[in-house]
Amino acid sequence: MKPLMGVNCSPVECTSLSSSAPIWQDVLAQAMTGELLAVMNYTSLSEICDDPEEAADALEHAQIERGHAAAFAAEGRKIGVDVPNNVDARHWKRLREAFLRCIPERDLIGCLIVQEIMLESFAVASYARVGKVAPGSLGKTFARIAAEEEDHVDHAMSILRTERALDAPRFDDKLYRLHLDVMTNLAKMLAKECKDGHCEVCHANCVKPSLFDVSLSAAELRGASLQQYLKTLDMLGIPGEATLAWVTQLPV
Amino acid sequence: MGDSVASVAGRGRTTDVDFALIGHPESWRAAADVLAVLRGPERTPLPDDEIKDLLPWIPSRVVCHVEVGSIVGAKARGLYIDSFIPPDRLEAAYVHENIARVRGAAVCATRAGAKIVSLGGFSSILIEGNFEQLPDRHDTVFTTGNTLTVAFIVQGLHKMCALDGRNLQRSTLLVVGATGDVGSGCARCLAPIVKRLLLSARNVERLRRLAAELQTQGVQVEIASDLQRFSAEADVVICAASLASPSLLLGRIAPHALVCDAGYPKNLSPRTELFGAKVFFGGLGQITGGLKFAPDFHGILNRHPFPDVVHGCLLEGMALALEGRFEPFSQGRGSITQARVEEMETIAARHGIYLAPLYNADGPVEDELHCHAEGSRG
Numbered sequence: 001m002k003p004l005m006g007v008n009c010s011p012v013e014c015t016s017l018s019s020s021a022p023i024w025q026d027v028l029a030q031a032m033t034g035e036l037l038a039v040m041n042y043t044s045l046s047e048i049c050d051d052p053e054e055a056a057d058a059l060e061h062a063q064i065e066r067g068h069a070a071a072f073a074a075e076g077r078k079i080g081v082d083v084p085n086n087v088d089a090r091h092w093k094r095l096r097e098a099f100l101r102c103i104p105e106r107d108l109i110g111c112l113i114v115q116e117i118m119l120e121s122f123a124v125a126s127y128a129r130v131g132k133v134a135p136g137s138l139g140k141t142f143a144r145i146a147a148e149e150e151d152h153v154d155h156a157m158s159i160l161r162t163e164r165a166l167d168a169p170r171f172d173d174k175l176y177r178l179h180l181d182v183m184t185n186l187a188k189m190l191a192k193e194c195k196d197g198h199c200e201v202c203h204a205n206c207v208k209p210s211l212f213d214v215s216l217s218a219a220e221l222r223g224a225s226l227q228q229y230l231k232t233l234d235m236l237g238i239p240g241e242a243t244l245a246w247v248t249q250l251p252v
Numbered sequence: 253m254g255d256s257v258a259s260v261a262g263r264g265r266t267t268d269v270d271f272a273l274i275g276h277p278e279s280w281r282a283a284a285d286v287l288a289v290l291r292g293p294e295r296t297p298l299p300d301d302e303i304k305d306l307l308p309w310i311p312s313r314v315v316c317h318v319e320v321g322s323i324v325g326a327k328a329r330g331l332y333i334d335s336f337i338p339p340d341r342l343e344a345a346y347v348h349e350n351i352a353r354v355r356g357a358a359v360c361a362t363r364a365g366a367k368i369v370s371l372g373g374f375s376s377i378l379i380e381g382n383f384e385q386l387p388d389r390h391d392t393v394f395t396t397g398n399t400l401t402v403a404f405i406v407q408g409l410h411k412m413c414a415l416d417g418r419n420l421q422r423s424t425l426l427v428v429g430a431t432g433d434v435g436s437g438c439a440r441c442l443a444p445i446v447k448r449l450l451l452s453a454r455n456v457e458r459l460r461r462l463a464a465e466l467q468t469q470g471v472q473v474e475i476a477s478d479l480q481r482f483s484a485e486a487d488v489v490i491c492a493a494s495l496a497s498p499s500l501l502l503g504r505i506a507p508h509a510l511v512c513d514a515g516y517p518k519n520l521s522p523r524t525e526l527f528g529a530k531v532f533f534g535g536l537g538q539i540t541g542g543l544k545f546a547p548d549f550h551g552i553l554n555r556h557p558f559p560d561v562v563h564g565c566l567l568e569g570m571a572l573a574l575e576g577r578f579e580p581f582s583q584g585r586g587s588i589t590q591a592r593v594e595e596m597e598t599i600a601a602r603h604g605i606y607l608a609p610l611y612n613a614d615g616p617v618e619d620e621l622h623c624h625a626e627g628s629r630g
Contacts, residue, residue: 040422192305223309230311240313240360248290252302 009221018080020214024138025081025131026207027214028072031142032202033085033092034123038062040087042117047086048106061152068145089200091189095119098101098182109163113175116156117232120184122190124149125228126221155230160236172238179246182244183229187250190222226250257406270421271330271573272361272392273318274354275372275553276337278517283307285552286315294516310336312356314364316549320570321542325602328573331364332545332553333357335375339517351378352384353384362392367578370397370569373516380433380585395572397565399582399596403606404564405490405514405534406593407607409442412510412532413488414509415610415618424448426486428479431458434514435537437588438490442592443471445511450482451475453493462586480504491515514614515565520613532610532617538614541574542602557615561608567600574603 042062049055069085076083087096095114102110124146131143164171188196194206208218226247233243277283280303287307288297298306318330335353342350354375361369371379372467375395379386386394411419425444429435430451443449443466451473453459459475466473476482482490483504489511505511507528513520514534539560545553554562562570572581581596582588600606610617 171538192302219305223306226306227311234311234313240311240316241317243588244310244313244315245290245292248287248298248306249292249295252298252306 004144007046009250021079021081022203023207023210023214024079024134024201025076025083027134027211027216028076028081028083028087029201029203030207031123031127031130031145032072032083033087033089034119035065035072036085037087037092037096038065038115038119038123039069041111041119042098044100044103045108045111048103048108054108064148064152065118068148069213071141071145074120075141080139084201084203086201090196091185091199092201094185095182095189098185101181109160109171110174110178112156112160112248113178115180116153117175118178118186118237120149120153120156121229121232122186122225124153125224127174129216129224152161157232157235172242175233175236175238176246183246183250186225187222187252190218190225191252192218192222263431264372269317269330269354269364269366269532269567270328270368270578271318272333272364272366272369273330273569274335274357274361274369274375275332276335276353276374276567277307278373278555279338280304282555285555286334286549289547289549290315290570305584307336308341310334310340312336312353312360314360316553317546318570319542319544319546320539320574321604322574322602323541324602326574326603328570328577329562330570330573331361332549333360334597337374342517347378350374351382354378355385355387357463358386358394362387362390366392368392368572369394370566371395372397372563372566376565377432377516380583383531383540383583389498393578393580394455394583395568395580396582397563398433399439399588399592400537400566400568400571400600401535402441402588403432403593403597403600404418404537404607405438405492405512406441407597408532408534408536408610409488409512410481410608411509412512412530412610412617415442415509418488418510418529420445420488421487422447424450424486426450426452426482426489428452428489428491429515429611430475431462431586432492433582433585433588435463435490435492436586437593438467438492438514440588441590442490443473446488447472449473450486452479452482453477488512491520520629522534530617531612533612537564537600537605538562538608539567540606550568556608557611558609568596568603571596571600571603571605575599 039062042058042065046055046058049058073083099111102114120217127142127146130141131146134142193208211217230243230247234240284303287303307596312333314331315334316332319325320326327353335357337350337353358369371394374397380396399469404509425440425442425446427435431453434455438450439462449471450582451459451463454477456477463473463475484506487506487509489509511529511531512534513531518533520531538558539562543560568581
């Protein structure tokens with residue numbers, strides 16, 4: 001499958017990024033898919049909020065994530081590529097299913113753990129890394145969105161800390177169960193090589209081996225994401241020796 | 253091992269710990285073994301390349317709980333906190349990154365409520381001159397642990413000389429890394445004993461200051477920043493700094509010299525270049541009142557050929573905790589004196605913490621020396 005080249009490309013950016021455009025196209029596609037998944041997750045979350053203000057917050061978050069997806073699409077156009085997305089791709093679909101398992105029980109805390117602690121740790125860390133190396137407005141957009149996602153996490157953290165203070169063992173047990181479900185899938189997605197076949201988001205072959213060409217690596221994105229996850233769990237007050245074991249037990 | 257938070261929390265609240273030990277993996281093998289324990293026996297160990305990719309991203313954190321016993325019945329509870337400095341990033345280029353890691357580990361110790369924190373291995377080298385870089389300490393005190401390290405280096409040297417039938421008073425001692433806290437402490441303790449003292453370090457000004465201090469006590473001292481100038485003249489050597497290039501020393505070492513590898517990580521091997529020299533690892537002590545890890549990291553965090561052997565720098569915090577003396581016994585650089593070393597030796601011995609049996613990269617050395625000495629006599 002060839003890269004889908006768009007027509008609204010600025011001549012300057014098209015020329016300067018022409019060789020790496022297919023790589024950025026896949027990086028953008030993964031990011032855009034993640035944002036669209038977040039839109040769906042926040043929309044689902046809004047439906048189980050009893051408090052109208054919380055429901056409005058969730059919908060506002062969904063709207064912000066939609067804006068991020070649009071920003072990534074726009075960056076694609078600037079470098080002359082269309083940015084595909086696929087929320088039904090194997091890993092993303094499993095992550096969505098894990099989130100949806102919290103919905104029938106109206107488990108607001110479970111939803112926040114999956115979206116804010118797990119998925120956003122990955123988003124914040126990987127966008128920040130991409131933001132450091134991607135050229136021009138592409139890098140700036142990734143860096144800006146990383147910062148915005150971090151703000152989301154801060155907001156959720158206060159809710160989660162309050163919840164944990166009420167019953168820490170129960171909270172920690174829920175967190176661990178969700179970790180096994182969500183982070184196992186996320187770890188497979190972040191593995192240095194896609195061992196289970198094509199991820200169904202990259203436009204052609206797996207982008208991971210090509211990331212070196214744009215000063216990135218799959219190992220770096222995974223490492224930064226897991227580091228962010230561990231730090232977020234630290235901020236929640238989960239014992240570091242427990243979370244260290246959790247992370248080292250993930251598939252590679 | 254138990255994975256859930258409950259199983260970890262069941263080991264005891266982290267808020268009532270007496271001491272914390274800050275360390276880092278001394279080799280990739282050591283790091284791999286720690287991660288293998290954490291992964292559990294039911295999972296295949298991580299491949300080496302994955303370990304090298306993952307380890308640098310792990311933030312400083314508690315790895316296990318430690319309980320140490322005294323021969324007089326006291327017990328102290330503590331934590332082992334790993335700063336996860338990658339074994340290939342110990343050099344100067346990573347100093348800021350590594351200080352940040354040690355600082356992160358110090359924050360973990362402070363948050364856990366540790367009353368005293370020992371800075372193990374490279375951590376103390378990074379922090380000994382930069383204590384202001386540690387976080388706000390509240391009720392937590394920090395010690396580099398260097399005083400007990402010096403005590404065990406000096407004790408080890410005396411023991412090796414006795415086993416080898418040498419008279420230290422007739423020896424020419426070379427201290428490599430002499431201006432560091434451990435090197436200068438060794439120089440102060442041994443200067444009154446040896447016949448001639450050679451001091452080597454990179455910083456000439458600091459060397460001059462140390463030499464001047466020792467000369468006021470009537471000691472014959474010579475200094476050089478060029479290690480090769482002295483290495484052939486000494487018959488006893490203390491390497492208080494881990495040598496980036498051991499061949500600088502070993503290439504010209506006097507035959508039959510006694511070499512104490514007191515650096516961290518220890519990288520002087522008797523198999524390479526040291527023709528005829530006798531190498532032993534210095535600065536290590538042994539706990540005789542009991543040592544427990546949870547999860548069980550015996551032989552993994554303390555990788556020595558004898559049980560319950562631990563680096564002196566970490567033992568200092570444990571000895572002080574057993575003594576109930578929560579004070580920053582060793583801080584700064586260049587303040588270790590003979591009197592302080594003797595005080596720390598006394599505290600450690602009171603709780604059954606003694607010099608560890610001597611060994612090197614090839615294994616125990618005492619039996620071999622003993623046989624050699626017996627053979628010479630016979």
